[in-house]
Amino acid sequence: MKSKSSFRLYGTLAVILALLVGSTVRAQEVVRNITHIAGDVYRFQNNAHYSVFMVTSEGVIATDPISVEAATWLNEEIRQRFNQSVKYVIYSHDHWDHASGAAAFPEATIIAHANAIPYIEASDQPIELPDITFTSEFDLRLGGKHVHLYYLGVSHSDNLVYMVFPEEKILFGVDAIAVNRLPFQDFEGTDIDGLIGAMYALQQMDIDIVAPGHGELGTIEDIVAHRTYIESLKDQVTALIRMGRTDAEIMETIKMPQYSGWGSYNDWQQMNVRGMITYVKEHYRF
Numbered sequence: 001m002k003s004k005s006s007f008r009l010y011g012t013l014a015v016i017l018a019l020l021v022g023s024t025v026r027a028q029e030v031v032r033n034i035t036h037i038a039g040d041v042y043r044f045q046n047n048a049h050y051s052v053f054m055v056t057s058e059g060v061i062a063t064d065p066i067s068v069e070a071a072t073w074l075n076e077e078i079r080q081r082f083n084q085s086v087k088y089v090i091y092s093h094d095h096w097d098h099a100s101g102a103a104a105f106p107e108a109t110i111i112a113h114a115n116a117i118p119y120i121e122a123s124d125q126p127i128e129l130p131d132i133t134f135t136s137e138f139d140l141r142l143g144g145k146h147v148h149l150y151y152l153g154v155s156h157s158d159n160l161v162y163m164v165f166p167e168e169k170i171l172f173g174v175d176a177i178a179v180n181r182l183p184f185q186d187f188e189g190t191d192i193d194g195l196i197g198a199m200y201a202l203q204q205m206d207i208d209i210v211a212p213g214h215g216e217l218g219t220i221e222d223i224v225a226h227r228t229y230i231e232s233l234k235d236q237v238t239a240l241i242r243m244g245r246t247d248a249e250i251m252e253t254i255k256m257p258q259y260s261g262w263g264s265y266n267d268w269q270q271m272n273v274r275g276m277i278t279y280v281k282e283h284y285r286f
């Protein structure tokens with residue numbers, strides 16, 4: 001009886017152990033996907049990172065390669081699924097976790113904003129230098145399709161490019177936009193007023209679908225909601241600084257529970273407040 005229950009106990013432990021090991025392995029697995037967005041535009045996922053690409057009769061216009069491994073996978077998938085090769089790669093901005101890996105597209109001409117060059121030259125990550133740069137707008141045409149690139153000033157970085165696919169009415173806005181999710185951590189490196197201004201410009205555009213670099217797809221209403229959240233946070237922080245409140249008091253006061261349903265609220269809400277305090281104190285006189 002005893003040995004039988006011991007056997008059962010060890011059997012149960014073995015099953016639990018196997019489940020734990022299994023879940024650990026699954027958690028480390030790379031998630032890569034291609035999903036159709038609309039028309040000739042597709043979304044590419046590599047774990048928590050996303051980019052988009054457009055298939056034309058003369059080749060593919062890709063955007064962020066994400067990493068060498070991710071881009072190598074994508075290049076092969078594009079060859080198999082569409083019998084095409086990547087002719088252009090457009091960097092959304094210089095950040096290594098989006099711009100790395102273009103060497104996996106040997107035929108591609110790389111396009112980026114001119115301000116990205118010094119960051120790429122200084123980086124120790126596998127980021128290829130662009131072949132073509134621009135400073136304000138760029139219209140790229142291939143196989144009767146086109147993508148329009150807008151530089152709307154300093155926002156998430158000083159070289160972030162907003163990409164619009166006009167036929168499909170899709171915007172790829174990478175790290176500058178978020179759908180049902182708080183802005184990333186403490187706005188490090190972000191010109192918040194520039195970001196708000198860019199959101200106002202974007203919400204005037206003829207766009208149906210918004211594709212961020214992280215998280216779910218959205219619409220123009222999500223751009224408006226994102227901008228409204230950031231403006232509201234900035235207004236509250238500014239008012240409390242004017243009232244002479246300490247940073248700790250401001251952090252204690254501003255909780256914005258109406259956004260508790262957004263992703264990363266528990267992790268980033270207080271970081272958002274702290275980052276906004278830093279930004280407002282650096283950019284405004286009181």
Ligand SMILES: [Zn+2]
Pocket residue numbers: 093095156175
């Ligand atoms: Zn970024």
